[in-house]
Amino acid sequence: MALSAAGLSVLVLAVTSPAAALLSLLAGVVLAGGLTRGSRRILDGAGGIYVLALLVGGLGDAGSEVLLLTAIASILAWDIAENALSVGDHLGRETDTTRLEVVHAAATLVVLTVGAGMVFAIGTAASGGQPITAVVLLLVGVIALVAGLRR
């Protein structure tokens, strides 16, 4: 369960813009609270604050790399925390579930890292000043595509 603490600290370090760092610190505290209380709702609240922190960071002067790293850390922290809660529900506190949780965290981390790398590469390659409508349409199209993927 304490695994997520690592995610939190990484995140706090990764944020450079002060307002966003403050917000994500708050999110980290809320997350820890949610974990000790075992409440999924508090965890979701922490997730919301993370998103807010990312938005603030993005609108401020945080660079793309920092923002993506922060996003990876935030999502990872929330994911590990939520997974820890569900494992705790199913298996209790005494059971040794390190392997399970590490595998889960590793899978998420790999996907996020690869994804962030891809996005960053596309971002730097395509930062040639396309019209904003094109970007919007592209985004909407991709979201529709992903949403339409079969479950």
Add this chain to the structure above:
Amino acid sequence: MTQGFDTERWHGVEGLVLVTAAAGVFMRAPPLLLLAGLGIVLLGYIRIATLDEVSVQVERELSDSTPDADDEVTVTFRVTNEGTRTLFDLRLVDGVPPALAVSDGTARLGTALRPGATASTTYTVTAIRGEHTWDETVVIARDPSGALERRETRHTETTMRCEPELAATADLPLRGLTSQYTGRVETDVPGSGLEFASIREYRHGDPIRRIDWNRRARTGELATVQFREERAATVVLVVDTRSEAHVAPTTDAETAVERCVDAASIAFPALLDSGDRVGVAAFGPEECWLPPSGGGDHRARARRLFATHSAFSPAPSDAAFFPSIAMRRLRRRLSSDAQVIFCSPLTDDYAVSVARRLEAYGHAVTVVSPDPTSTESLGARLARIERDLRLRDLRRAGVRVVDWGDEPLGVSLERAEAGWSR
């Protein structure tokens, strides 16, 4: 392909991605667009999740499948992935029999398994009397992102049987109601025996050994000495197994039913050894009846009965219980010369009425009552007082009562005996 169900853990991510993208577009912040891009990758990862049928095999191994009571039994719990895909997130909860308590380790396992790989865990249970069958194992599998979940059960037949030896550690004194066979219960019937009873006039056919020769020498009259005849009794041990009797002073203490069965299994061999015919009955939702008899076979039968009969299981039964029918059935089964030893914690008035009714029908009743009350709270103290009143009620009605506290049964018997009249 069948799918697992949605765990709903990623719900709302789509919305957050759209919000981020919109913010990026309208505020002209390229980093936010990248962020939205990352969100889309995440969404894709969640969306492509699939979860096939989980094919795992569960095995269980006991260090001893026929342990003695209170032995520690180590259970090795093994799971093997027999499918062709890696199971990233596998959680298993073993179905430990309800009556057994896990004393060390946990009966749960969480792991990730490659095809063909095996994971195992061990835990320890404390054996208690009875036949314990393991329930199904619950298998929960999730895809790597945790978006889909699948629950299944696996059944592996495992049974542990614990039959304690019947040991007569305390002698239970019986009351005067006896059968016509010779035994050790002293009756007021004059005849042959050990303890002097009376002298009466000689009648033709009296054995020469019992003629009072001193009197003959003194007075010249023939007289016959009579002794108190010692006879065997027929005893039926009735154990209160109603759900009301499944009570214990603390959560991890032995329940009153357990102690009642203990008392019965102490009394059984003691009575059998002294030549009495002993039977066993359960007064509860599960029906159990062992007719009074004697001999080695009977002892073995009783041993198995106490250990494995579902009526005496340490966990309460779910079956419906109709007290008046059970009472009628019990009465029909008791022969008229049968004494009853009723083992009950006396936690409600019905138990008292059972004892009083049996006494009224002419079966000399002795109640052995393990004390399940405590003094921890006000309610518990009230329950203790109520039980004390019930005991007093029974004693007043002429029923012998052994109030069995924490001490060994023999000690309680000794104390109770001091207060009994012959």
